[in-house]
Amino acid sequence: MLELRQLSRNFGGVKALDQLDLSVHKGEILGLIGPNGSGKSTTVNVIAGLYKPSSGSLTFNGIDLSQRSTHERAAVGIARTFQNIRLFANLSVWQNVWAAHVVRDSGWTGLRKRWLASGRTARDEVQELLAFSGLAGKADVLAGNLAFGEQRRLELARAAASGAELLLLDEPAAGMNAEEIDELDARIRSLRDQGRTILLIEHHMELVMAVCDRIAVLNFGRKIAEGTPAQVQNDAAVRGAYLGAEATATT
Amino acid sequence: MNYNNLLDLSQSLIDGVLFGSIYALIGIGFTLIFGVMNKINLSYAAASVAAAYVSLLIVQTAPPALVYVAAALVGGVLGALVYLICFHLLPLNKPLATLMSTVGMLLLIDEAIVHITAGMPQNYPAMFVGANIDIGPLSLRSDLLFVFGFGCLVMIGLTLLLKRTRLGLATRAVSQQPVAAQLCGMSITGTNMSTFVIAGFLGGTAGAMAGAAIGVLSPLLTLPLTVKGLVVTVIGGLGSIPGAIIAGLVVGGAENLFQYLRGVSERDIYVMLLLFAFLVFRPGGLFPPPAGRD
């Protein structure tokens, strides 16, 4: 559903992304891994529209994203979390999720939709998402006052609330303990089971290997390997990237 | 346009550019503080004028040159005070609170001046009044030339200070990466404080120069100096000292030019339109700050 073709992004003289080709298929969990500075976060930011690509094309469900601004990309179905958590700190937990939920049906079409809608209201859906994230009891708390792990969960709930088909998760496990990572694993799977597609950027290899259907490996802005977790784990180039050139020579 | 008009026009332009060195100094002060703290100190121009007022205390006994130095020193002290009261005591993550505290300080300083002088303009000593240098049909007013020269001297001193000393290095380090700078053993409070003191020196000098160029100090100076200083900062590019210098001279020149062409009551409209032109066509200013990755 998401296609990156020959995508490059330069910062000054640095090629953060170099002719990257990447496809995300509907309904899968695709892991994107690589050493620090390999271009993972740049990829997310280019897909989300925070950076413009220097060259190359970017399509989502056949829509050319290059002319779409960040909020329009969210509207067509791409939502994200941030590596360094970015919540609406002075809004309550509930409002954080609500804001992401209601934005898709504001305006005239939304008004009509709300008018015609029966049964489930936005409020119910927000409540469900909070329960899903284990935050139901904290709906009234200001997001900025949450514990770190809770903030990560809230960010995921907010991204899910926007109704996006594709979720870009930028290091969602960073700073989490083993138990929290297990919960995250279960949440990611259940989001996928609800029909969402997930692009997971992560350093935590256990999580990536466990949860991902496919994995793409970046190094110096290029894709050096792609395949199932097992394939990637046994790939010489990947080992080289992570362990240094000598390791490749000895294997 | 005939020859005489052209002459008058050039003369206004020259006078304006010379006076613009004052705007440049104020602009540098704003830009320095913004560069290090990423915050605006709205009381800055008022404190600068106040410093010049305080220097009047020794005007009876000291030669004018010493009065200017006194103004600079007082400016430094006021800078430190403003930092301590309006910035250091407030949480850093509340930008609106510091904005408002500097507004409070601006009003306080303004009113203190009015209160102490009963709102009367005070004469300020100038140097080389009347000794003009003629270049063909144009003449350079020596007092303005002195203001300009003095301003340039201060700017050169500042550049050397920032480029050559440890303090300058620390200032730049803190402005670029506060946390990393702190980990390297630089004190943020110390650096911020020194920046305010340095900006205060410049401001005090600018206040004295304004007094010398106009001949009087008046509380009415503070708001226009604040506005023009901010305009200069934006046109120059936030955080850019060379930008502030050039923008100061440009704004000074443009102001006088428009005053000649359209009269004093309309001139600032065009100065502000000049600012808008920059915001639309070159929003980063003359020297835009480097765009960060994050």
Add this chain to the structure above:
Amino acid sequence: MDFYLGLAQVIGVHTLLGLSAWCLLHTGQVSLAQGGFFAIGAYASGMLTTMAGWPLGVALPAAALISATVAVAVGFPALRVKGLMLVVATVAFAEIVRLVCFNLTWRVNTGSGPVGPDGSLGFGGIRYFPSNGWSSIEILILIWGLVAAVMLALAWFDRSRIGTLWRAVGEDEVAAQSVGINLTAAKVSAFGIGGAIAGLSGGIFAHQVTHIEHGNFTILLATFAIAYPILGGLASLWGTVLAVIFIQGFLIEGLRVLGDWRSLLFGALILLVMLLRPSGIITSPIGRWFARSIRFDRPAAPTTGGKTHA
């Protein structure tokens, strides 16, 4: 008695002005253009009632509309800049408006002599209230009726989805965009609504004082406009009202007994409030009590839990 009526009128006008800045601050925009929109509303409504002979009931909404239109026009270019740049850009706009007022001369002859803006002399003779026999009490009721209407509208708005989106934009623009919030729409609508409210308050101001001039609309006025909501605290609309009463009622009028020293205390007290209450008055125990006892402006929250996290 007349003195207190006049003071209450002033507080009402300034409350409206503060509320207009409240709208913009909610989207994270520090705008010093509010004084400019206020001036536009004042001149426009004054010209409509005196020169065109419109009734106030039509002139006021028209003035609000004119201000809103200008504000939207200002809002679009203002999108390109934020933080300090926005402050300076809006200062520049407000100064241009003030200087245009300073230079605007447009006199027309009516039955009772020439009326209209007269350049640096200002714009006098906006005597709609006296010539239609309005008493001070009636003017006061009109002003506070409008304040109540605007506050109710804003309180409803704050609870509504758009209000939440505004706040989200004010909290974090990047995060707001990534959940699909249109920054342009949020910021420009804030400018438009804020501009309309500022124009409305300017319109009342012009008719209340009957003589306006460029000196009424300096940067200081715009600074007050943003000072009210910041001092009061953005958490609640009541914060703005409290701050206006504090500044206009207590600092300016209440301390008159102190003579000259009053103006000195003025800046110092603003400074002091900020030092003691960096997030504004309304987070204080009194403010929270106040906000609790009058609940209508609390942002929408689910019924679960019952704790207040003001």
